[in-house]
Amino acid sequence: MTDQSFGDANSHFQRPKTQANRALEKEANLPLTGWQQEVSRGLEFGLEAAESISDRSIPTFSRGELPHFAGINTFLKAPYLEDVRKVGEYDVAIVGVPHDSGTTYRPGTRFGPQGIRRISALYTPYNFELGVDLREQITLCDVGDIFTIPANNEKSFDQISKGIAHIFSSGAFPIIMGGDHSIGFPTVRGVCRHLGDKKVGIIHFDRDVDTQETDLDERMHTCPWFHATNIKNAPAKNLVQLGIGGWQVPRQGVKVCRERATNILTVTDITEMGLDAAVNFALERALDGTDCVYISFDIDCIDAGFVPGTGWPEPGGLLPREALSMLGKIVQKAPICGLEVVEVSPPYDISDITSLMATRVICDTMAHLVISGQLPRKEKPAYIHPEAQSELVEDWR
Numbered sequence: 156m157t158d159q160s161f162g163d164a165n166s167h168f169q170r171p172k173t174q175a176n177r178a179l180e181k182e183a184n185l186p187l188t189g190w191q192q193e194v195s196r197g198l199e200f201g202l203e204a205a206e207s208i209s210d211r212s213i214p215t216f217s218r219g220e221l222p223h224f225a226g227i228n229t230f231l232k233a234p235y236l237e238d239v240r241k242v243g244e245y246d247v248a249i250v251g252v253p254h255d256s257g258t259t260y261r262p263g264t265r266f267g268p269q270g271i272r273r274i275s276a277l278y279t280p281y282n283f284e285l286g287v288d289l290r291e292q293i294t295l296c297d298v299g300d301i302f303t304i305p306a307n308n309e310k311s312f313d314q315i316s317k318g319i320a321h322i323f324s325s326g327a328f329p330i331i332m333g334g335d336h337s338i339g340f341p342t343v344r345g346v347c348r349h350l351g352d353k354k355v356g357i358i359h360f361d362r363d364v365d366t367q368e369t370d371l372d373e374r375m376h377t378c379p380w381f382h383a384t385n386i387k388n389a390p391a392k393n394l395v396q397l398g399i400g401g402w403q404v405p406r407q408g409v410k411v412c413r414e415r416a417t418n419i420l421t422v423t424d425i426t427e428m429g430l431d432a433a434v435n436f437a438l439e440r441a442l443d444g445t446d447c448v449y450i451s452f453d454i455d456c457i458d459a460g461f462v463p464g465t466g467w468p469e470p471g472g473l474l475p476r477e478a479l480s481m482l483g484k485i486v487q488k489a490p491i492c493g494l495e496v497v498e499v500s501p502p503y504d505i506s507d508i509t510s511l512m513a514t515r516v517i518c519d520t521m522a523h524l525v526i527s528g529q530l531p532r533k534e535k536p537a538y539i540h541p542e543a544q545s546e547l548v549e550d551w552r
């Protein structure tokens with residue numbers, strides 16, 4: 156490859172066909188419309204800058220992306236949507252679920268949404284190698300948090316299911332920031348409420364199986380998939396569990412995985428078979444007879460050295476680039492109906508690195524949804540049923 160279509164013609168080096176060079180080309184094709192609108196809005200609402208400021212795109216009051224350390228901390232500084240009845244006007248809705256009453260060891264994930272939002276301010280909406288600029292290509296809002304009930308898992312679950320059902324049925328793509336993993340049951344229940352007779356496969360990144368019926372006498376963060384796969388729209392045969400292993404996998408849960416024939420790959424399985432084969436395994440099982448895929452990403456699937464701020468840190472997990480690579484390929488190849496990122500516990504975090512990893516998972520997912528053409532949505536996906544399933548509503552009426 157001797158691509159000389161850009162660059163310094165006097166260089167004696169030829170430009171190789173690398174991802175980096177493709178990225179340089181892709182950037183040239185991205186619009187700047189969203190950025191220009193942001194600048195105009197900033198100057199209108201935030202006033203023109205003081206006379207000594209040479210760059211006249213800068214307002215007096217910070218409005219929008221810049222500077223990264225300033226401003227109101229919604230996710231990626233997306234507009235805060237106070238009126239959730241309007242959520243369907245956006246391509247993506249970010250929602251926090253600050254619930255950690257399902258935690259059995261370290262608490263603190265109630266601060267997960269805040270921690271993720273705070274460090275998300277570090278990011279620009281543009282990714283170099285993916286050639287995506289979220290500000291230019293999709294509309295994103297932050298709907299704030301679900302009102303969870305700290306002393307009561309079941310009431311919190313009802314709130315979560317109702318909130319997620321509202322976002323999902325609106326047609327906005329739901330991205331959920333946990334919260335501990337007990338929220339996996341009510342989030343999936345909220346999605347299933349509007350699936351009619353359609354089915355969802357769950358791809359679950361985790362070190363733990365999270366499939367036991369109860370823990371400490373309640374439906375805790377070790378239990379979401381036992382209950383989610385009792386819903387007829389979310390069969391256990393379509394539950395794929397990636398990265399499982401170590402010393403924190405309760406035997407009660409293992410028994411349920413065996414009985415229900417869920418699809419598990421350990422970290423060793425994934426590294427020995429290779430990332431592409433693991434992705435193909437996940438897609439084949441999650442999509443067998445289903446209409447869409449829900450991704451539940453427990454941040455502790457990544458090695459504890461990278462994510463200290465979590466409820467049950469476990470060494471020996473996936474490398475960040477392995478997890479992100481698999482996630483990207485899955486999102487590109489399957490109809491994805493929602494994403495949750497759980498178990499980020501900022502009080503145990505160091506230098507925001509666990510929250511930053513969660514931000515990365517969320518932003519990468521949005522970028523791959525754009526690349527695969529799933530976002531922006533031209534119309535509501537056919538698997539979203541306008542009517543609520545009454546048997547799934549009774550629980551939380």
Ligand SMILES: [Mn+2]
Pocket residue numbers: 336361362363365376453498
């Ligand atoms: Mn988990």
